[in-house]
Amino acid sequence: MFAITACPMARAAPLSPTVQAVVTTAEKAFGAGQYDRASELFEQAYKAAATETTLLYNAARAAQMAKQWDRSEALYVQYQALPNRDPKYVDKATQYLPDVRAARQAQRVDEAKAKAKDGDQYQKEKRYREASAAYRDAWRLIPEQLEYLFRAGAAAALGCDEAVARQYLTDYLQKAATDAPDRIEAQARLDGIAKTCKDGHPISQSEVVVRKVDETVVRRTGDTASDGTGSIGLWVAVGGGVAALAGGVIYGIGAANRADFEASTKKDANGLIGNGWTVETAKARATEIGNQQTLGAVVAGVGVAAGVAGGVLWWLGKGDSKVAVAPTPAGAVLAWRF
Known part of the structure; x- marks a missing residue:
């Protein structure tokens, strides 16, 4: 995805002994493959010597090597906005940013799939509220993947977490396309939750229609019809x-x-x-x-x-x-x- 290159060390002016010590430690960490530590140290040095903009670029590059995609993107963008940036490293930042963003998206997809897999397992175990939370986390990682939002609402409905179910299912219906495959089921679950849950618990009852009835007046076992x-x-x-x-x-x-x-x-x-x-x-x-x-x-x-x-x-x-x-x-x- 990107070429591994050493960090640039060119400087406009000599650094103070304190800052130089931090930079030296950062360079050693980078050389040893401790990229996350190197990134933090380069950023620390930049804050102490803001005229040395290359230090900020180094922090971004080290974060990229550490696969800290969000941090790397933020530092690259910050570097590109500096008035005294080095055009050469602006070009490099521009070159690396698409790779960083693609890697971040791929990582989020993998994390979302793992969360959804957890949700599937929770649902098999009838731990519906935990399943709903897992699907919700998956959706937050990939907001455009509305299926996860629907599954979060559906699991909450099965667990009789009515407020959460209504929130997620309503949100899904507002965001999803009119021809989305889960729209009909989402609406059905939203409409049916009041009939299947009471006080946060499922109604463990079955209804058998003897003759054609108006289901809006059906009484379930345990209601006053059987008192x-x-x-x-x-x-x-x-x-x-x-x-x-x-x-x-x-x-x-x-x-x-x-x-x-x-x-x-x-x-x-x-x-x-x-x-x-x-x-x-x-x-x-x-x-x-x-x-x-x-x-x-x-x-x-x-x-x-x-x-x-x-x-x-x-x-x-x-x-x-x-x-x-x-x-x-x-x-x-x-x-x-x-």
Whole structure:
């Protein structure tokens, strides 16, 4: 990228002993490959002897050799702006600056990729807030790489860091092109964060649409739609038990009445019904007893069904709500906790 050359040592005038000692130390450091130290010493000497502008160039060149790209660029630019600069070294600074800037950009790209790789790993481990911070750092290194900004917002949304997610996703949508591939997902995550997070924590629930519903009124498990499920179920179970008992009693009475009726309506040897029964009254009584037994069976059956349903509701309602059924303008929604 650039040729390694020794630092220029030409001077306009003799240096003071103190400054000369610093310069000598800087030259030795440069010769030993200690470029970062050499750069600092050359800059220190320049500040003490500002007329010796070549010292500032030396500081810039040593910083370049040390791969301190930001520092090197700043010192080269500073040198180019000096009124008493040496044209020869201005040309050299102009020659080196594109290399410095390209190297700095390449370094930032590598650092950003490393940060993004960290973010990917954090996300696999479901450490979403750390992932978001890593993607954010990657984007700050390469601001034009808006994908990192989107990923920072998306990870924050997964981690229910709502304020950060909204900030990054909104910023992404403002900066990204209208045909950017992540725009649709960014908008969806921005719109959906309120539905998936509450008080900084994810809502661990699943929604199942029973019929077509208006999702804006869907209640999730744990909301008021499921409050009281256990107590309601208990009362339904008790009521069902009472109904089953009553139905059994009614059916039992009907069975006893039928036994008495059949005993009292036995035909004699001549085929006649005794005990004052006529054919019409016997038929009417038989129908009455049949209806009584049917009623008892129906009441008992309904009671058993209600008891079972109530028992299920009571069980589901124990502790945290597991099931919720909520009406909507277009139908109903069933939600359960898993």
